[in-house]
Amino acid sequence: MLHATELLGAEAYDAQGIFVGRVTELFIEPADQPNRVARLLLGREKYQPLVVRYDQVGFVAPGTVRLIVEEGQLEHYRPNEAWLAVQKDLLDQQIIDTNGRKVVRVNDIDLAEQRTNGTVELRVTLVDVGLTGAVRRLLQGLAPPSVIRRIQQKLPTKQIQWEFVNLIEPDPLRRVKLRITHQKLERLHPADLADIMEELSPAERESIIASVDDETAAEALAELDARLTAQIVEKMDPEKAADIIEEMEPDAAADVLAGLTPEASQEVLSEMPREEAQEVRELLEFDESTAGGMMNSDFVLVGEAATRDEVVEWIRGKDVNLEQVDTVIVIDGQARLSGVVAVARLLLAGGEQALAELKSEPLVSVRAEAEEKEVFELFDKYNLRSLSVVDEDGRPMGSITVDDVVTRLCKRN
Amino acid sequence: MNWTTIAARMQRISDHSNAWRQRVRRVRRRLVLFLAVVGPGVITSNANNESGGIYTYSLAGAQFGYAVLWILVPMGIALYVTEEMCARMGTVTGKGLSDLIREEFGFRVTFFLMAALLVVNFGNVLAEFAGVASAMELWGVSKYISVPVAAVLVWVLVLQGTSRWLEKIFMAVCLVYLTYIASAVLAKPQWLVAVLNLLPTPALHWIPQLKPWVKAPEFSTAYLLIVAGLLGATIAPWQHFYLQAAVVENSSRFGGVRPRRSCRGRRGR
Numbered sequence A: 001m002l003h004a005t006e007l008l009g010a011e012a013y014d015a016q017g018i019f020v021g022r023v024t025e026l027f028i029e030p031a032d033q034p035n036r037v038a039r040l041l042l043g044r045e046k047y048q049p050l051v052v053r054y055d056q057v058g059f060v061a062p063g064t065v066r067l068i069v070e071e072g073q074l075e076h077y078r079p080n081e082a083w084l085a086v087q088k089d090l091l092d093q094q095i096i097d098t099n100g101r102k103v104v105r106v107n108d109i110d111l112a113e114q115r116t117n118g119t120v121e122l123r124v125t126l127v128d129v130g131l132t133g134a135v136r137r138l139l140q141g142l143a144p145p146s147v148i149r150r151i152q153q154k155l156p157t158k159q160i161q162w163e164f165v166n167l168i169e170p171d172p173l174r175r176v177k178l179r180i181t182h183q184k185l186e187r188l189h190p191a192d193l194a195d196i197m198e199e200l201s202p203a204e205r206e207s208i209i210a211s212v213d214d215e216t217a218a219e220a221l222a223e224l225d226a227r228l229t230a231q232i233v234e235k236m237d238p239e240k241a242a243d244i245i246e247e248m249e250p251d252a253a254a255d256v257l258a259g260l261t262p263e264a265s266q267e268v269l270s271e272m273p274r275e276e277a278q279e280v281r282e283l284l285e286f287d288e289s290t291a292g293g294m295m296n297s298d299f300v301l302v303g304e305a306a307t308r309d310e311v312v313e314w315i316r317g318k319d320v321n322l323e324q325v326d327t328v329i330v331i332d333g334q335a336r337l338s339g340v341v342a343v344a345r346l347l348l349a350g351g352e353q354a355l356a357e358l359k360s361e362p363l364v365s366v367r368a369e370a371e372e373k374e375v376f377e378l379f380d381k382y383n384l385r386s387l388s389v390v391d392e393d394g395r396p397m398g399s400i401t402v403d404d405v406v407t408r409l410c411k412r413n
Numbered sequence B: 001m002n003w004t005t006i007a008a009r010m011q012r013i014s015d016h017s018n019a020w021r022q023r024v025r026r027v028r029r030r031l032v033l034f035l036a037v038v039g040p041g042v043i044t045s046n047a048n049n050e051s052g053g054i055y056t057y058s059l060a061g062a063q064f065g066y067a068v069l070w071i072l073v074p075m076g077i078a079l080y081v082t083e084e085m086c087a088r089m090g091t092v093t094g095k096g097l098s099d100l101i102r103e104e105f106g107f108r109v110t111f112f113l114m115a116a117l118l119v120v121n122f123g124n125v126l127a128e129f130a131g132v133a134s135a136m137e138l139w140g141v142s143k144y145i146s147v148p149v150a151a152v153l154v155w156v157l158v159l160q161g162t163s164r165w166l167e168k169i170f171m172a173v174c175l176v177y178l179t180y181i182a183s184a185v186l187a188k189p190q191w192l193v194a195v196l197n198l199l200p201t202p203a204l205h206w207i208p209q210l211k212p213w214v215k216a217p218e219f220s221t222a223y224l225l226i227v228a229g230l231l232g233a234t235i236a237p238w239q240h241f242y243l244q245a246a247v248v249e250n251s252s253r254f255g256g257v258r259p260r261r262s263c264r265g266r267r268g269r
Helices: A086-090 A131-139 A145-153 A172-177 A190-198 A202-211 A214-223 A226-235 A238-246 A250-259 A262-271 A274-284 A308-317 A343-348 A372-382 A402-412 B003-047 B051-093 B097-105 B107-138 B143-160 B163-186 B191-197 B221-234 B237-253
Strands: A011-013 A019-028 A037-044 A047-053 A057-061 A064-067 A094-097 A102-105 A108-116 A119-128 A159-161 A165-167 A301-303 A327-331 A337-342 A365-367 A386-390 A396-401
Touching (some): A019 A047, A019 A086, A037 A119, A057 A119, A102 A190, A131 A145, A190 A214, A202 A214, A214 A238, A214 A250, A226 A238, A226 A250, A238 A250, A238 A262, A301 A308, A308 A343, A327 A343, A327 A396, A337 A386, A365 A372, A372 A386, B003 B051, B051 B097, B051 B191, B051 B237, B107 B237
Parallel strands (some): A301 A327, A365 A386
Antiparallel strands (some): A011 A019, A094 A102, A094 A165, A327 A337
16 A cells, blocks of 8 residues: 555656656546546656656555656646646545545545556555544655654554545536536535535535535525525525525525525525515515514415325325424314324324314414514423414414424524 | 505605615625624734734834834835735635645645744743733732733633624724824824834935934844844734634625524425
8 A cells, every 4th residue: 555645756767767757746537537546747857747647657666656668658748627636636635524524634645556467556545634644744754654654553544435535626617527526415414514514615615505406505505504605695696596495495595585685685586486486585574583584384284174194195295395294284164273283193093083183282373473582482381393373363374393493592592 | 635645655654764774784784894804904903012012112112212113114014915915815715824825835834834833822922921910010910910810811711702702802902002192192202203214214324414313223133133023023923824714704704694594594395
């Protein structure tokens, strides 16, 4: 095994044993093979630098590279955007560890040697983000490699497998050329992705939001710090912003839009489908510190006479966020709130039981104008998981779920 | 007058007040943004006047009088350039100074730089506490009381205070520096001499007409030492790190946005 920093600065000799130059950069060609060191750059002081292809290398050791060709057969270096430069693009830069779900800085890169009939290929295996890499970087050139290696054996290692490394490249064109996708990020929990984004610079945050799918972007933005969310959305093309915000729950969408300037918010709303925009607009009307400002207008609403089976069937056919459905709201003949049914009760009820029989007692609801403090007290008093919000005629307008309450309470402290 | 006209009039009044409210909100936003940008600058430049700085400046003045004044001009320009550069880098990259140094110059350079910074900062802290001790002794408070009290106070502020909060405290403390202006007047300097000495004196004293007022500095060891001290006290390393960090923090806090609503949003669909 070899470290990239042991190779940088190494002396390169050609097939005749003549000194050619020093290795100044390692290039990976992700479009070809994602982990192979495809090219070595040889710096030659006042002469033009040369490029060594992976199949021209015969021997590699810390500080030395031997080629199997002569100097004349090497190409001159021309910058190539599709090459990932180990020194420039990786060492000391931030990357996302998709397995450990955090942002880390690269200290060194571990390379494995692969011998095939007379040539040596180098493959990137691990990224060193711990103390071992740091110590090596510090001592390199000051102490002999054998001493450094001995010190390292006693240090704890902190490495990430190359497959779990997600590079951060703000430039979209370069991202395409380097085949950087953020598919791995789409599999993270949105809260983790939001944490990761908070550690990055604005340009990098924007690049991540721009390159993941709309659904992931929506989930991550809803979890992100409200100020950062607003910052990202305001820079976005309104059409794209509308696509992403459409994917959010109406209450989360209202939160995001409320953080924007009125002009930007109007622009995004005008790009959204009319029905959804209307829903969000209504939520925006409420003062943020009232029950109306907390509620979600997406909820499951059924009539009293409906049976358990009918309701379950109906929920199945509807596009709702299942993780958010804690209760089903029941209305009477005048569309007034008549009760709520916990989903757990629905689970255990007989198929033909009418919802009217399953209602939780007592019926607790709150007016949209109620202060948030009142909402907190109701949640506390009745151990609620969700609370219905009604208008002056007692008709349900939305519901507040316990996660909204937790968010508010954590903000107050 | 029928009901429709009354309703229309009411509507117009409420429209009007809404527009007014929006205008107020916009002005307030701009003001907050302005303060967010100006704040770190004011704090950095004033925090520069710490006890270490005051020692050096007063020592320089006491030893060489007006002959050190001219250094302030090039020094001010240098300070302006470096700090402005940090503010720019912070705004553009959204990253701190040490992050950028590492990304650009590699691990080892950063390590030694940070080690040096640690030593320098430690020296700075010592100077601050020496300042606390001597300042409080002017009021007759023993240094054995004032230093521990100050240490505990700083400890609590650093560990418990948020950066927003700290910034507010610093801004308030900065008002103290207004007294500098008063004390400059009260010291009754020879204003003409002072102004003339702001010009580059090493070149100027060759003009015979100015000789009575402008004294050429003799480049002795003591003089050069003081000049180096002035430079070090003015263009201190920590302030660049602080300034850039504050700019990054504030531009994400107020990046054209009003802070609002949930500390964390809710799950999307």
